Amino acid sequence: MTISSYMKDEHRECDTLFAGAEEAIALNKWEVGEKRFLAFANETLTHFKKEEEELFPTFEAQTGNTQGPTQVMRFEHEQVKGLIGKMAEVLEKKDRDAYLSLAESMMILLQQHNMKEEQMLYSMCDNILPPEIKEETLAKMKEVTI
Amino acid sequence: MFQQNGLSLDQAPPISVVFHLFLIASFFGILAGFMILFYQETIFDSASVGAITLTHTLTLGVMVSFMLGALFQMLPVIAGVVLSSPIKRSWWIQVPFALGMIILLLVFNFTAYSQLYSVASLLLGSSLLGAIGIMLHKLIKLPHHSASSHGMMVALLAFAITILLALYLTATLSGLAQGSYYTQVKTLHYHFGLMGWVALLIISISFQVVEMFYVTPPYPKILSRYLTGTMVFLLLLKIPLAFLLPSAIITINTLLALLLVSFAVITLYRFSQRKRPLADASMWFWRLGMGSLILAMLLWIISAFISHPLMASVTYIAFASFALSVVFAMFYKIVPFLTWFHLNAQGYYTAPMMHEVIHPKTAKKHFWIHRAMVIILLLSLFIGKLIFIAGVLTILSFGWISYQIIHAHLLYRKTEKSGEKFDMGK
Ligand SMILES: [Fe+2]
Ligand SMILES: [Fe+2]
Numbered sequence: 066m067t068i069s070s071y072m073k074d075e076h077r078e079c080d081t082l083f084a085g086a087e088e089a090i091a092l093n094k095w096e097v098g099e100k101r102f103l104a105f106a107n108e109t110l111t112h113f114k115k116e117e118e119e120l121f122p123t124f125e126a127q128t129g130n131t132q133g134p135t136q137v138m139r140f141e142h143e144q145v146k147g148l149i150g151k152m153a154e155v156l157e158k159k160d161r162d163a164y165l166s167l168a169e170s171m172m173i174l175l176q177q178h179n180m181k182e183e184q185m186l187y188s189m190c191d192n193i194l195p196p197e198i199k200e201e202t203l204a205k206m207k208e209v210t211i
Numbered sequence: 212m213f214q215q216n217g218l219s220l221d222q223a224p225p226i227s228v229v230f231h232l233f234l235i236a237s238f239f240g241i242l243a244g245f246m247i248l249f250y251q252e253t254i255f256d257s258a259s260v261g262a263i264t265l266t267h268t269l270t271l272g273v274m275v276s277f278m279l280g281a282l283f284q285m286l287p288v289i290a291g292v293v294l295s296s297p298i299k300r301s302w303w304i305q306v307p308f309a310l311g312m313i314i315l316l317l318v319f320n321f322t323a324y325s326q327l328y329s330v331a332s333l334l335l336g337s338s339l340l341g342a343i344g345i346m347l348h349k350l351i352k353l354p355h356h357s358a359s360s361h362g363m364m365v366a367l368l369a370f371a372i373t374i375l376l377a378l379y380l381t382a383t384l385s386g387l388a389q390g391s392y393y394t395q396v397k398t399l400h401y402h403f404g405l406m407g408w409v410a411l412l413i414i415s416i417s418f419q420v421v422e423m424f425y426v427t428p429p430y431p432k433i434l435s436r437y438l439t440g441t442m443v444f445l446l447l448l449k450i451p452l453a454f455l456l457p458s459a460i461i462t463i464n465t466l467l468a469l470l471l472v473s474f475a476v477i478t479l480y481r482f483s484q485r486k487r488p489l490a491d492a493s494m495w496f497w498r499l500g501m502g503s504l505i506l507a508m509l510l511w512i513i514s515a516f517i518s519h520p521l522m523a524s525v526t527y528i529a530f531a532s533f534a535l536s537v538v539f540a541m542f543y544k545i546v547p548f549l550t551w552f553h554l555n556a557q558g559y560y561t562a563p564m565m566h567e568v569i570h571p572k573t574a575k576k577h578f579w580i581h582r583a584m585v586i587i588l589l590l591s592l593f594i595g596k597l598i599f600i601a602g603v604l605t606i607l608s609f610g611w612i613s614y615q616i617i618h619a620h621l622l623y624r625k626t627e628k629s630g631e632k633f634d635m636g637k
Contacts, residue, residue: 080426085485144555165489166566170555172487173548176423184357205497 068120068194069187071203082108083175100158104147107211108177113142115206122197123179124190125182134186141178148174150172161165161197226553228301230620232280233542235309237616239272240609247602252595255524262527264319269531270404271335272312273609276458277302277538278412279342280352281545282363285416286346304342311335324344328385339374343367358435362415365439369407369446395453406467407446410504411439411536414474422543423493427481434477435630442470461515468508471528475501475508483545492574493543498537503529526591539581542612543574550619559630569618584608 086101099110121135148171155163243265248259283301285363311334318327350364376396383390394572422426429435445463450460479501482494493524507529514522547565554562584604591597 080486084426084488088488162566163564166564169565170551171547172426173424173544174552176426177379180419180423185355 067184067187068190068199068203070117071188071206072112072120073183075108075115078103079109079112079157079175083168083172087165090156090161090164090168093161095156099156102152106153109145109149109210111144111209114211115129115209118209119202119206121191123198124186127193127198130181136179138178138182138186141174145171145175145178154171222630226549226623227620229280229284229545229549230616231305232276232301233546234613234616235274235305236273236280237609237613238313239268239276241606243268243273243572244602244605244607244609247447248599251593254598255527255592257518257523257527260320261516263567264316267312267319269535270409271315272508274409274538275308275339277542277612279542281400281416282346282412284545285419286349286363294307299454304338307334307338311338315560325385328381329387329505332381332385334443336374336378343371343374347371351621357419357580358430359415359419360441362411362418362439363512365443366408366411366415369403369411369443371497372446373403373408378404380478391455399450399453402449403446406471407443410471411442413534414442414596415439416615417474417537420541420544421478421481421497426486427483430477430481434474438474442467445470452602464515465512472508473506475504491543491571491610492578493540495575496536496540496581499578499585501539503536503585507533520548521592525589528585528588536581537578539612543614545571546615550623554626554630555622559626560632561630562626563622568622569615573615577608577615580604580608580611 082101082105086098086105087100089095121138125131125135125173148167152164152167152171155167175178191199214321246261246265250259250265253259254265256262263626279301311331315331316326318324318331336585347364347367350367352358353360376399379388379390379396380393380400382388383393399485418430422429433506449460449463452463479498482497507526510522512527514526549566550568551562551565581604584601587597587604588601591601
């Protein structure tokens with residue numbers, strides 16, 4: 066298994082959960098929507114944690130660069146987290162329009178973030194990390210929970 | 212080499228550059244509407260002064276300004292390219308460009324002043340070739356290429372060739388060149404501009420944004436990897452063939468058309484596979500755009516065998532509908548997202564949400580106006596008087612867009628002035 070394929074699958078999983086929540090809320094099915102949104106938030110935050118605590122430090126150690134791409138990725142994670150918070154708020158209030166509007170920003174923000182990771186960062190990791198370290202990082206990432 | 216690759220604010224150009232270019236584009240669009248009122252049915256004859264003036268208003272005025280705005284914004288984000296001092300850069304592009312445009316449009320109509328072709332050429336040639344040069348230079352240096360950044364390079368190359376071909380044409384018209392190859396060069400100029408610059412740029416941006424905005428599966432590898440390269444190769448092949456073996460051109464054109472049809476069909480198929488089932492106005496703009504592209508290309512293939520002036524006019528309208536619909540489709544995602552994104556990233560927690568910048572209903576209404584415009588323009592091929600309604604709808608359509616841009620910009624400035632902000636420690 067490569068880092069790319071493992072992490073890409075997680076991105077797709079998050080997309081599916083997110084789209085499901087959006088669809089339910091668009092149809093005013095609040096209960097289902099909330100459940101799916103929570104699953105999405107959970108999945109996304111776990112994924113971020115895997116990156117921030119395992120993958121990024123490994124990458125930084127290997128390249129000796131802590132100010133580069135991983136820094137930008139961390140900054141974007143913060144933006145996504147901020148949006149998750151706001152979405153939870155409007156979900157509480159059952160404000161459909163506000164939810165759909167925030168969902169739009171979230172999707173674009175998250176997609177462009179994921180693309181940068183998939184096209185650049187993950188493939189760099191697969192290329193530069195020695196096989197044992199790669200295996201180890203993958204194993205450690207699978208253990209991460211929040 | 213990598214730190215340029217974030218969507219951080221130091222790199223994203225100031226949002227006013229994008230607003231400016233988009234606003235210029237919509238003013239040219241309004242102008243195009245008045246031209247339709249002025250030239251009326253003569254625009255359907257592609258050799259007429261009206262058609263030439265209108266085409267250049269749409270392709271150079273509207274498309275180039277929109278596309279430059281999108282590129283200025285997207286190069287840093289999508290391709291990881293940093294354009295230094297974007298404001299200054301864009302002024303020395305924008306001013307000679309706008310001046311050159313006005314002179315060019317005038318001299319098309321007042322042929323007695325044909326010396327002015329050289330002035331227009333100088334202004335347009337230097338500003339556009341300069342802008343292309345900067346972007347190409349930055350793109351070539353990229354350590355990692357995506358289908359999108361590849362496509363953009365190819366599109367920019369095609370645009371540069373379009374301009375060089377145009378310089379030959381204007382040199383002939385102003386009497387500086389003999390113009391023995393005028394007819395061939397003119398056809399090449401049109402093909403490089405429309406199939407090269409316009410279509411290739413739309414394709415390469417699509418490779419990135421379709422997946423990103425609508426959460427679709429990525430385009431098939433064979434398409435994202437080879438389509439733009441193959442198209443530019445075919446276009447380049449046309450240059451020697453136009454002089455040496457003109458009969459082979461039909462084959463090349465058919466191939467180009469089929470490639471574009473397959474792109475449109477796959478894009479439509481990808482939309483049907485998207486994970487977010489909601490269909491907003493931008494989705495409908497995309498569908499109209501891709502449908503128009505398919506129609507334009509099929510008619511173009513047929514026209515090699517049966518040629519009829521009516522068919523040429525429909526092809527022309529369908530291609531314009533393709534380009535404009537896709538531009539609008541992207542507009543309704545880019546403007547609200549950028550407004551929200553720039554403010555949010557500066558820490559304004561009162562940053563307007565995307566729907567507050569442009570409400571989905573406002574976008575939907577614009578879609579109806581735009582679609583009515585395309586249909587009525589087609590109908591006016593049969594009922595001449597309808598052309599006036601098409602002209603008014605064009606003005607309304609671009610007026611609508613201008614209003615959205617101004618509204619977004621005012622909202623942006625208001626938030627910057629009075630919005631509440633997290634202290635980012637700067
Ligand atoms: Fe990430
Ligand atoms: Fe990720």
